[in-house]
Amino acid sequence: MRILHTADWHLCDQLGRLNRTDDLKRRVERVAELCDGHAVELLIVAGDLFSEQANVEQMTDALDHVRVTFAGFFARGGTLLAITGNHDRDRLINSVRSGMMLAVPRPGTDGVLGGGRMYLLNGCAVAKLRDAAGQVVQFVLVPYPLANRYGVSAADYRTKEDVTRELKNLVTGWVGRATGCDDFDATLHTVLVAHLHVRGSEVTTAYKVNDRDDVLFDFADLHPSWAYVALGHIHKPQTLGGASHVRYPGSLDRLDFGETHGDHGVILFDLGPDGLVGEPTRLPIPPTAFHTLDIADADAELPGLAAKYPDAATAIVRLRVKLPLGTLSRVEVEQKLKAIFHRRHELSFAGDEPDAPAAATPSGVSAGFDEVVRGYLTAHLDGDADRAAVLELADQFLSTPEAT
Numbered sequence: 454m455r456i457l458h459t460a461d462w463h464l465c466d467q468l469g470r471l472n473r474t475d476d477l478k479r480r481v482e483r484v485a486e487l488c489d490g491h492a493v494e495l496l497i498v499a500g501d502l503f504s505e506q507a508n509v510e511q512m513t514d515a516l517d518h519v520r521v522t523f524a525g526f527f528a529r530g531g532t533l534l535a536i537t538g539n540h541d542r543d544r545l546i547n548s549v550r551s552g553m554m555l556a557v558p559r560p561g562t563d564g565v566l567g568g569g570r571m572y573l574l575n576g577c578a579v580a581k582l583r584d585a586a587g588q589v590v591q592f593v594l595v596p597y598p599l600a601n602r603y604g605v606s607a608a609d610y611r612t613k614e615d616v617t618r619e620l621k622n623l624v625t626g627w628v629g630r631a632t633g634c635d636d637f638d639a640t641l642h643t644v645l646v647a648h649l650h651v652r653g654s655e656v657t658t659a660y661k662v663n664d665r666d667d668v669l670f671d672f673a674d675l676h677p678s679w680a681y682v683a684l685g686h687i688h689k690p691q692t693l694g695g696a697s698h699v700r701y702p703g704s705l706d707r708l709d710f711g712e713t714h715g716d717h718g719v720i721l722f723d724l725g726p727d728g729l730v731g732e733p734t735r736l737p738i739p740p741t742a743f744h745t746l747d748i749a750d751a752d753a754e755l756p757g758l759a760a761k762y763p764d765a766a767t768a769i770v771r772l773r774v775k776l777p778l779g780t781l782s783r784v785e786v787e788q789k790l791k792a793i794f795h796r797r798h799e800l801s802f803a804g805d806e807p808d809a810p811a812a813a814t815p816s817g818v819s820a821g822f823d824e825v826v827r828g829y830l831t832a833h834l835d836g837d838a839d840r841a842a843v844l845e846l847a848d849q850f851l852s853t854p855e856a857t
């Protein structure tokens with residue numbers, strides 16, 4: 454069975470006020486091309502198919518786009534197997550799942566799922582698929598351990614740490630017990646598909662996840678004797694524990710300025726009668742360009758910028774202009790920069806001019822949601838006796854993966 458391992462698509466994502474939908478659609482189309490070019494039979498999305506910011510209309514549009522983009526793949530019997538990550542909203546996912554279940558037959562009596570369609574799972578499961586040669590491959594599926602997915606009620610635990618510990622125990626228990634469950638066939642080659650943070654993974658930034666709140670697993674918890682371990686969650690691509698069959702493919706596109714590696718792509722591998730065939734192959738997918746420009750001398754640098762950045766219309770940029778300016782006013786500099794760069798994540802002025810805002814204070818769109826909330830509360834609760842307590846609560850709220 455030829456399999457393409459991807460993760461962390463984050464469809465419908467926003468970076469500040471910038472909509473990433475088109476960037477992500479282009480990468481999804483690239484994935485479909487790779488599926489066609491390499492005769493892929495199974496496409497895995499190891500969690501975070503959608504951004505948590507996706508609303509119903511955007512998700513519908515994204516699913517329509519997937520359906521059309523992979524029409525050829527599905528028509529030749531291809532299967533898309535996705536599990537949920539921490540950014541997928543279960544309320545919306547359940548609605549999608551209900552519709553999917555309504556429209557397709559149940560698995561055959563041998564427990565093998567039919568191909569030619571998409572499956573989206575937000576609970577632990579064992580699944581089996583048959584390839585064109587008739588070989589059946591087994592999948593142990595582990596969505597991100599959000600409390601509701603594992604029947605854990607936060608009200609039953611004293612602290613967040615207790616909830617996290619319980620979730621970790623439940624997941625490791627499930628992965629350990631999966632081989633003993635009725636659906637499991639020990640004679641088949643098995644792929645573990647999991648959206649988890651495995652300790653020892655090299656993290657540039659765990660995407661919008663506060664480390665304190667993430668459920669951390671050890672390499673050994675995964676029982677890495679599976680034929681292949683398809684991980685998602687960490688956006689930096691890597692293999693774990695020196696094992697080339699245990700890996701994170703990384704995010705499908707660059708999602709924020711914290712992702713500095715620029716090495717985006719997907720993993721292609723084959724499972725034959727004897728298990729993994731050769732080494733998994735990494736296939737690159739060029740990410741959306743991100744640029745950070747520190748403009749020290751606006752008069753001298755502005756005229757050459759358009760030529761220097763031929764991708765200025767599509768690249769996402771952070772522009773930091775040093776004050777004082779020369780002959781141009783601040784408004785003129787803004788206008789010139791806006792004419793060159795269409796997708797500004799941040800446009801700020803910093804320096805020692807008397808009327809300048811504090812260094813690094815972003816103007817316009819630049820500030821992230823968290824910064825805006827914290828900035829607003831800090832300013833408006835000045836002198837308030839409860840300010841520290843309110844800010845502490847706001848920090849807790851903003852660092853909850855569900856909230857960010």
Ligand SMILES: [Mn+2]
Binds near residue numbers: 538539540660685
């Ligand atoms: Mn994730």
